[in-house]
Amino acid sequence: MNDNEIEILGTEPQPDNSGKRRTALLVGILVLIAAIVVVLILLLRQNGKQANQEATNNAQEGEIEEVATDTKATVDTFCVRYIMNSSSPADTLLRVFKPGAASVELLISKDYDTNDASVIFATQAANLKAEDGGIIGDFVYKGTTLAQGCADSTTLGFCAIVNNKVILGKANPTNYLDSTISSKGFFYRHYCYVTGNGPEVFSNSAKSYRRAICIISNKDVAVVESYGRMSMTDFAQALYDNDITLAVGLMGSKNLDEWYRTDSSRTVIYQNPYGPNPNRNYLIFRKK
Secondary structure (H helix, E strand, C coil), X not given: CCCCCCCCCCCCCCXXXXXXXXXXHHHHHHHHHHHHHHHHHHHHHHHHHHXXXXXHHHHHHHHHHHHCCCCCCCCCCCEEEEEECCCCCCCCEEEEEECXXXXXXXXXXXXXXXXXXXXXXXXXXXXXXXXXXXECCCEEECCEEEECCCCCHHHCEEEEEECCEEEEEECCCCHHHHHHHHCCCEEEEECEEEECCEECXXXXXXXXXXXXXXXXXXXXXXXXXXXXXECHHHHHHHHHHCCEEEEEECCCCCCCCEEEEECCEEEEEECCCCCCCCCCEEXXXXXX
């Protein structure tokens, strides 16, 4: 080394990395915060779903309890009960109105009286035409023919009430039509859901509230309706799964009059929202 040269002793200076470390630390904190937020959102959503499901279940249970009355059926007592169809395609709830010792009649609008204490159950029977409000299919009232014919092949089902006996079937023509006229009885047509051959199958897959007058286990007369919306085929299968041996339709949907009376107290299930119609008709059960 020459006299005019200078030697510097020591290590080479290191670059300042403090800024990079601060950036990495900040990124790590932000990632941790984001992860915590995501976990909280997922937990809140799960709790919300559980709360909504519990609220739905409670509402359904409360709705059923509002309508249900005595679940002990005797031959002399009117009752409302529910049956679950675990084996049916729809797996739905059916509501059964069992009149016990009662006579069955048809009433048209002019004779329909909700204050008649002898009537323990009433629901609308034959369907009406949308265009003119006329009764669809053969209809005999106290021996008088008010409507004639069948709308189509799906309305061959009939309910005849001859000498206080209910006869259900599917046929056109049928001798029971003449019998109701001569005996001053009642007759109407509708869909037939169950015959001696089993449940019917329908091409119409639309879902609605279904209703039928039924023979249970070849002996008891009752009205059975779906608690929710069902297709016609599923309703027929559900009836058949619950020992319904014959079933002929009644007016469906919730836009109708339907009520029952126990101990002189009338419980309205559905209220018809439309104006009066002279052809509106009702199936009623009257205490004997």
